[in-house]
Amino acid sequence: MFDDRFNDYKPTDYSDYAVNEHVTSPDELPTDINDNILRPTTLDEYVGQDKIKENLRVFIHSAKERGEALDHVLLYGPPGLGKTTLSKIIANEMGVDIKSSSGPAFEKNADLVASLSNLRGNAVFFVDEIHRLNRTTEELLYPAMEDFVVDFTIGQGPSARVMKLNIEPFTLVGATTKAGNISAPLRDRFGIICRLELYTPEQLALIVRRSAKILNVNIDDKACIEIASRSRGTPRIANRLLKRVRDFAQFEGSPTVTVEIADKALLRLEVDKLGLNNVDRTILSTMIEKFDGGPVGLDTLAAATGEEPQTIEDVYEPFLMQLGFIARTPRGRIVLKGAYEHLGYTYGNKAVERNLLNWNSGDHND
Numbered sequence: 001m002f003d004d005r006f007n008d009y010k011p012t013d014y015s016d017y018a019v020n021e022h023v024t025s026p027d028e029l030p031t032d033i034n035d036n037i038l039r040p041t042t043l044d045e046y047v048g049q050d051k052i053k054e055n056l057r058v059f060i061h062s063a064k065e066r067g068e069a070l071d072h073v074l075l076y077g078p079p080g081l082g083k084t085t086l087s088k089i090i091a092n093e094m095g096v097d098i099k100s101s102s103g104p105a106f107e108k109n110a111d112l113v114a115s116l117s118n119l120r121g122n123a124v125f126f127v128d129e130i131h132r133l134n135r136t137t138e139e140l141l142y143p144a145m146e147d148f149v150v151d152f153t154i155g156q157g158p159s160a161r162v163m164k165l166n167i168e169p170f171t172l173v174g175a176t177t178k179a180g181n182i183s184a185p186l187r188d189r190f191g192i193i194c195r196l197e198l199y200t201p202e203q204l205a206l207i208v209r210r211s212a213k214i215l216n217v218n219i220d221d222k223a224c225i226e227i228a229s230r231s232r233g234t235p236r237i238a239n240r241l242l243k244r245v246r247d248f249a250q251f252e253g254s255p256t257v258t259v260e261i262a263d264k265a266l267l268r269l270e271v272d273k274l275g276l277n278n279v280d281r282t283i284l285s286t287m288i289e290k291f292d293g294g295p296v297g298l299d300t301l302a303a304a305t306g307e308e309p310q311t312i313e314d315v316y317e318p319f320l321m322q323l324g325f326i327a328r329t330p331r332g333r334i335v336l337k338g339a340y341e342h343l344g345y346t347y348g349n350k351a352v353e354r355n356l357l358n359w360n361s362g363d364h365n366d
Helices: 016-020 050-066 083-094 109-117 135-147 201-214 221-229 235-252 259-268 278-291 298-305 309-322 337-343 350-361
Strands: 073-076 098-102 124-128 149-154 161-166 171-176 192-195 326-329 332-335
Touching: 050 083, 050 192, 073 083, 083 098, 083 124, 083 171, 109 135, 109 149, 135 149, 135 171, 201 221, 201 235, 221 235, 221 259, 235 259, 278 298, 278 309, 278 332, 278 337, 298 309, 298 332, 309 326
Parallel strands: 073 171, 073 192, 098 124, 124 171
Antiparallel strands: 149 161, 326 332
């Protein structure tokens, strides 16, 4: 059990803001820099995404038998689900090298030409945030993906001429959290398109167990489930919570992370039973207390909570919608019954009944 030292405990390496909010962020943070040791390297080690794994196993096996490069692969889904990890697994399973970059890194066509010309032996070319490629660079990819040829211009004005550079066959693995922002011509050139889904608590518990073993952390099964159930369906968050819970157990002097330690540590991090953090709860309580549960517009909600509209829409809102806690209507966001019950508010006042009526009878789009 925790002793009185936890009442005065203040982590030295993290500000309150970083601990309480960033700990449940699905985006990669500087504190995740050492997580490479936790990444699986083969399809057998990779937990979850079973349909994608089995299909990739077939495609990789067949490509290797033919001695060809694997068809181009597009991986899309929320951040933190393992798109980068899966790209490295594809390279490992194919037995080829991998070169990694990101869409914003290619400011000039020459940057992309240099990267493509250095690829050898059916290599994997991984481009994260591929939806952020500029249009000129993207168009340079089309012939490279189809015919393994790069067209580039030498010189300027009337003396300019187009040169063709043959490149070796390669596999482009593109990753994005916004598949809708990828242009149709680029999307159509991917032969394999995979949508990564959020993980179940059971799958995340397996990931927590595996990560704990790598980190030499003794943890019981109930603690694994407790961490997994608060990880918002995201392996990156599960690994981050595991490391923070490990800190609390070490501070207490416990040789094993128990469910009691995990529960109290996560509560100290302000991560509740469903994985909601302080900002999630502030958004919901603000809508309930100040706007009778809604409808409330995004800009109004941002002003009332002190958060940026884009942050609410991209970071917090998707998870709250997945839980069935809020919904978008033509008039704005409304809070649904599950959120009232979770936060301990009384459900059933006139404003709630009005919102529910609008929700049942109206268009659900924003």
